[in-house]
Amino acid sequence: MGDLRQDLEALAMLHGVELSYYDIRGRHYVASDEALLALLPNLGAPLEGPGDIHEALRARQQEIAHRVLEPVVVVWDDAPHFVPLRIPALRKTGRYRIEVLLENGTVRGVEGRLDDLDVHDDWEVEGTHHLVVHLPLGRALPLGYHHVRVAFGSTVQEALLMSAPRHAWLPTKDRMWGVFAPAYALNDDRSMGAGGLRELSRLVRWVGEAGGDFVGTLPLMSAFLDEPFEPSPYAPVSRLFWNELFVDIARLPELARDESARRRLEGPEISSVAQTLNRNPHVDYRAQAELQRRVLSSLAETAFSGSSRAELERFAAGHPRARDYAMFRATTESRREPWHSWPAPLRDGDLTEVDFEPQAYRYHLYVQLRMQQQLGALSNEVRQLGGGLYLDMPLGVHPDGYDAWRERGAFLADTSAGAPPDDLFVGGQDWGFRPLHPERIRFRRYEYVIACIRHQLSCAGALRIDHVMGLHRIFCIPKGMGGENGVYVHYRPAELYAILNIESHRHESFLVGEDLGTVPNAVRNAMDEHHFHRMYVAQFSLRGDPNHAVVDPPKTAAASINTHDTPTFAAFWEGHDIDDRLSLNHLSEPEAPKEREDRAALRHTVIQYLQNKGLLTEPPTTDAVFRTLVRLLGASEARLVLVNLEDLWGERRPQNVPGTTIESPNWRRRAARSIEQILSDAGLTAVLHQLDRSRRNGDG
Secondary structure (H helix, E strand, O other): OOHHHHHHHHHHHHOOEOOEEEOOOOOEEEOOHHHHHHHHHHHOOOOOOHHHHHHHHHHHHHHHHOOOOOOEEEEEOOOOOEEEEEEEHHHOOOEEEEEEEOOOOOEEEEEEEHHHOOEEEEEEEOOEEEEEEEEEOOOOOOOEEEEEEEEEOOEEEEEEEEEEOOOOOOOOOOOEEEEEOOHHHOOOOOOOOOOOHHHHHHHHHHHHHOOOOEEEOOOOEOOEEOOOEEOOOOOOOOOOOEOHHHOOHHHOHHHHOOHHHHHHHHOHHHHHHHHHHHHOOEOOHHHHHHHHHHHHHHHHHHHHHOOOHHHHHHHHHHOHHHHHHHHHHHHHHHHOOOHHHOOHHHHOOOOOHHHOOHHHHHHHHHHHHHHHHHHHHHHHHHHOOOOEEEEEEOOOOOOOOHHHHHOHHHEOOOEEEEEOOOOOOOOOEEOOOOOEOOOHHHHOOOHHHHHHHHHHHOOOOEEEEOOHHHHOEEEEEEOOOOHHHOEEEEOOHHHHHHHHHHHHHHHOOEEEEOOOOOOOHHHHHHHHHOOOEEEEEHHHOEOOOOOOOEOOOOOOEEEEOOOOOOOOHHHHHHOHHHHHHHHOOOOOOOOHHHHHHHHHHHHHHHHHHHHHOOOOOOOOOHHHHHHHHHHHHHHOOOOEEEEEHHHHHOOOOOOOOOOOOOOOOOOOEOOOOOHHHHHOOHHHHHHHHHHHHHHHHOOO
């Protein structure tokens, strides 16, 4: 292909595409012509085939050269405030004027002469010499999202101007701890199967009484629990709305006024089914959602016909997205098919009241109001302990969901996010959702991204950013191609960190980046620069070195023994995960003996290390080693230590096995112990009290 390949590579780089990468084993992958030609049109390149490459490259070079002002400009609180301007060399003359419209409505103006400005970069495109100059903004700007307008000669350009703190917000308390549990797994004698905010609040009080600061859980985002059906917390209908499955029905104000709903909730119609669901070891999401809706729909009608109507109308007026979301959900239920199959006007976002059942609309609006109120109240309760809820921001959204429908321009068409080939997934992974479009989100001034982050932080004392590498780059797989044909596409990390830092300060929440696995140094360097906390997982930090068998977590870490995606501690320590991998064909029969041998050697080394340090003074049972490691983490400098609730009683079944669907009951397994059993178990409470002492005294 010769020159065409060279032009194709140049075009790809101008669209932020990485031409090659190294996988986890150091194998080098180079982007194929087919992959680039399939992906680049989705990024905006005018390509239909190889014959268009040269002209597409020329058009991209011209477009960038004539982009006088980038759509987004970031100024940091610890650096000079200026706006970079890209102009032809012949136009570096005459006066310019900058106007900054601050968030509070104040306008600031700065004037000067282009002739007086230093040149910071220069290059040539088709014989025209271009320069980059920096226009000073004068006084420092207040934190926030402002609007900048630059005028010189006959040219006027506008942009989003983000004034951001270099560092994310940090709590004054250094050595915090908490407990992690999926909300759906919690249960008590009043549950309907899956747990929710009521059960979570009981856990919050228990942790608080033991001296803890945080309760962590999986994403609480809205989900499809009928048609389509997808209960995974990492494939939400929207990252802008909550999952009403978790609402505490007993605390809804309309229940006191709705006698019919009360009778239904307390009568055999619901109670007998709820008891059956509560005996099931796995959550039946469809059945529970249908059961709860019988009551919630009645309460929604009561709310709209009574004194709550004005409150709901204020909510709808103040949250236009909520009204739009309710219309989308109601239309989806009415048509019982994905939005991709809707008639063109509906598919393109034009919904009217004839397209859905009004009752369904009222239901979805009502449950969003009450979920926001209840989760906000629980968040405030935990914050008064000095900590907060530790929430989780999913990387993507369901392709049939609200965000993918309403914000479709913010996503890459005909492309899936995923992961490159590795030893477990030799063909790579296709995660099934569309990645954000790196250019369009900038020209849309990050409105969708900001809204997602604000929604999470409205209730989070700490926020885990799933796949934090996604702030820098995403592995993109063109439609119809396997993971081996994927390529990395880059974002503007400085702009995304600026948004997260602004919102972190505004909500006084600290940030944790999920940086597990193979992560480029640039990502962790940026995390350090912006005071993002890393994730430390003890199971990944045990070594066969008798002198240093447990790697200490850094101070800037959220530390835990394991995660929701790994085996529980008991399963890992005893090697049950090896048996599971073997049964799932993630491990071959010839490989299993070596895995078991290595795990046994690791156990021996870790036990010796703990004994030599005087930390393990009792027989080295699984429970004794677990409690010792918890104390060791507690004594560390890590900002936050989270204990998996199920590890407290030695659970051996995982909540999720990555890369499986039918084979494992992912996201469905209820905790083996009820809240009552947990709260009354002095042994479990003793582990938390010991962790609290370790955190306070720094003594393992």
